[in-house]
Amino acid sequence: MKHFLLIITVCILSSCQPKTYDYLKMQGKIFGTFYNIIYQPVKENDSIDMGITKELDKVDWALSTFKDTSTISKFNFSNKGITIDPMMKYVYESGISIYKNTDGAFDMTVGPLVNAWGFGFKKKDNVTSGMIDSLLLNIGMDKVKLDTNNYLSKQQPEIMLDASAIAKGYGVDVVADYLASQGITNYMVEIGGEIRVAGINNKGIAWRVGIDKPIDDKAAISRELQDILSLTNVGLATSGNYRNFYVKNGKKYAHTIDPKTGYPVQHSLLSASIIAKECMVADGYATACMVMGLEKSMQVIESLPNIEGYFIYQDENGENQVKYTKGFEKLILQQ
Known part of the structure; x- marks a missing residue:
């Protein structure tokens, strides 16, 4: 009788465990860049590609200039x-x-x-x-x-809005929220380098995400990692002046424009990586940091709740250095 009860108990416990499925990948193009999505479905043969595409199209028709x-x-x-x-x-x-x-x-x-x-x-x-x-x-x-x-x-007809500094992050959030609405708890959504992750990856651990070393390479062929992060349930966005620039008459013009002066910024900050609950928020602050420079960025980000920053800058000797907020340190994997 005891063995019979044990078998029944084991069967009941086994039937209570939810079945898991292999992670799926989806890739495509949106907002003039590429997106990559990895998620663990909750149903067999569960393809939600069409739903994701519809969500991205909604964002595009709202915010594309x-x-x-x-x-x-x-x-x-x-x-x-x-x-x-x-x-x-x-x-x-x-x-x-x-x-x-x-x-x-x-x-x-x-x-x-x-x-x-x-x-x-x-x-x-x-x-x-x-x-x-x-x-x-x-x-x-x-x-x-x-x-x-x-x-x-x-106020004036000439005023224009441009959401390019925040739209990719928002698109990431829209897709992430859609996945969550479908019961999906383990995913990574990336659009043009902006990321939001939840749960765990296919190895059963928090998602691993790299921060690029700033290298002047417009073609984005060369890539080295400055650090690797362990992330879950957050958004991450990075802004920098080492990819999008041009040189005219021997002078480098970066794509970050100071709204107050009207001119491309000239300071030591090379890239800003911001972590926030929403990728859109991280995206916006990363752009702002590239305008503000290192010291002001540290002050602003440290004053904001639930937002952390990681900054790569050039010191007076021309060497790259790293500085980050206190809460960011625990996210960096020791290499």
Whole structure:
């Protein structure tokens, strides 16, 4: 009788264990870059590719400045403003928060300046100080207001919004939230280098994510890792000036534009990697840090709850150095 009861108990316990499935991978192109998704399905033959694609398309039609009929393009083409969709509203409100917390270093109206310097969605012009002064008149998120009816207005017709510094991170969050809504708890979502992870990887441990060493390589062929992180249930975004730049008359022009001066930044900070619960938030702050520089970035990130930063900079001898917030240290794997 005892053996019979033991067999029944073992069978019951075994039947209570959920069946696990092999991790699946999905790749594609969106926002002018590539995405990679790894997840553990909760059902056999569970392919949710179509659902993910639909979610990414929603983001694209809300925030792409390369689509003339996207929500953000309609706002840019308008004279006074438009009623915006929920996605653009969420991104705009997050952008305003980061704008205020960074004293304007993150600014979604900086697009015309980015275009003028040759890094945006329009062709490069010959930049003059007069042109920059003129463009600065239309820069500043304080010139854009959202009312209770979701109408986003602007002070001048020339004001434009550009979500490129936050859209990839938001796209990552949208996909991650979709996966969670399908009951998926173990996943990694990456779009153009911005990442959000949850649960564990296929080896049963936290996800391993590398931080690149800053190397001037526009083709992104060379890649060395500065550090490897152990992450779960967070978003990670990195911004740097070592990939997107050009050289003219012997001078290097980086793609990070200071919204206050109108000119590409010139300081020792080479890259900023930010960790936050939402990848969109990490994305926005990473961009802001590249504007603010090392010391100001450390001050701002350390003052914010549940946000950590990792910074690679060049010292006075031209050597690369690393500095990070206190909470970031526990995420770095000892090599």
